[in-house]
Amino acid sequence: MAYPRPKAATPSIKADFKLINYQDYDDFLLSSGTTQDRCYLDSEEVTRQFAELGYRSTGEAITREEFKKRVAAVNRYLNPRYEPFVMASERLESHSEPVLVELALRERANRVGIISTIIFLRCIEKGVEISGYIDYAHRLGSEDWKPIFTGRKRLKPTVTDLGFYNWQTGRVISNDSFFYRVKCTKRHGLMYQHVYDRLMIMVDPKSPPGENTTKKNIKSDTYEQAYLLDHVVRQRI
Template sequence: MENSSVGRFYNTLTKFKVYEDYLDSKVTPLDLFYLQSRELARKLVEHGHKGPVLSRQDFQERKAAAQAKPSGVFYSCSRAVILASAGKELKDNFLKALAEREEANRSGKMTDGNKIHTVSSRSGPSPNPTRAKRLNPFPKTTQLQSIIFIRDYNPLGQEVSGYIDYAHRLKTQDFEPYFSERKRLMPGRSDLCYYNWRTQVSSSNSSSNFQVVYDDPGGLLFRNKKDKKILNLDPWSGPGEASSRTLLQSDLYVHVVLFDHAVRAV
C-alpha cells in the first residue's frame, strides 16, 4: 500500500543532522548570491520568508519521532512509515483511542500489534464510557476504517460538530501536533460532515472511503465505498454490520465518538 505523505515527511527529516542543515535545504544559490551570508539566509528561512518552515523545537521533536523505537514503525511495501503517536505519553482517553487505531487506519489492515478497544452498540444510548470495552473484535483479515465524531468549541467560542474520516485525514495531515496536544483536532468544512451551531453553516463531503447518504428517512448515514455497507450514526440503533460505536470520556472535548468499520479483505 502507498505510504502516506506524513510518513514520507517524517522520514525526510532524518537525513538532516542538525536544524541548520534543515534550513540550508531551503536556501538557494541565488539567495546566497544576493545576501552574501549563509547565516542571514538561514534567518530568512527560519522566520518564514521562504514559505512554511518548522521551528527548531518542532524539528527536534519530529526528528526524534522519526527515529523512535521500532514499535512506532509499521511496514508497507517494505518501506517504513512513522506513526505520529509513536513515543507519546498519552493521558486523554480520546488520544489513546486514536493512537490504538492509527496503524490500522494508515495501513488499512489489522495486525497482531493492534490493540483496539471498542463497544458494539445494538440499540439504545451508548454504554458508560468508563466501562471496560472489548479488545480488537475484528478479524485480522479485515481492513479497518474509522470515523471520528467531535463536538466542541472553536477558537471563536462557537459550538461546532462534525464527522471526520480518520484514514483520509491521516493521509492529508500531520497528526503529531494533535498527539502532542499542541493543536486540537477539530472538524472542518472539508470533512464528511460539519456544522456550526452559532452561524448554522453546514457542509458535507464524501471521502475516499465513505459516501454521505442524505436522503434516508432515518437520518444521516455513511456508505462504505469498498463493501457498500451502511454505517448508522443513530445512537438508538445499531451502527450496522461489521461496525462498532464507541463513546469516549475526554478531558479535551465536550463529546467524542469513534465509529469503526471493518472491511473484509478479498
C-alpha cells in the first residue's frame, strides 16, 4: 500500500501488449500472414517465412530476437520484480535537524502503510516565503531521500505537492496525491481525504485534526513553522 503507482506504460510498451497473446514467435508469424497467403502458399512454414521477411504480411515484420526482447519488456512491466525498500534515514544522527529526526522515526511506518503523514512546512526560499503540505509516503516512494536525510538537500514544499503557497505572489496550488484527495468545504475549509479509509484530515488550526489523526508541532531553526499530521490508516471500509 505504501508504494506509488507503477509508472504509466510507454507508447512502445502499450503497442506491444498484443505480443503476449502469442504462444511463441512462430505463432506470431503465422498470425501475421493473410488468408491469401495461407490459401496460395499451402504451407504454414512458408507462410511464416514470408511474414518474417515482411512480404504479404498484415502486421509488423520483426525478428525472432526482437520479438523475445519486446515480449520480455511487456512482462517486466506487467509483473515488476519486488524490491524491498531501503531506509533512507538509517544513518541519521540523533542531533540532526528536528524535522528530519521526526520524519526518520516515521519513515518505516509510512513506507509500509501503517501511518500516513502529512508534512506542513513554512520556510524562506531564495528570499521568498513559501509554505505547503507534503504527502510524506508519496514522496518517499517517488524520490531519493538520502540527500535530504544527510543534509545535502533541503526538504521544502513544491508546486507538485498536496498544497503550495507563495506568500509573495499569492500563488496557491493544490494537487491530489497517491494517498490523498484534496477537499474543501465552507464549514471546514481545506481538508485531505485518505484514499484507503476515506477519513478526513483537517488542516484548520482551530479544528481537531480528525479521526485517527494526531498533530505534532516541531521547533526548528531551519523552518519558520513545521508540524506533522500523523494519520493511522484503517482498513478500507
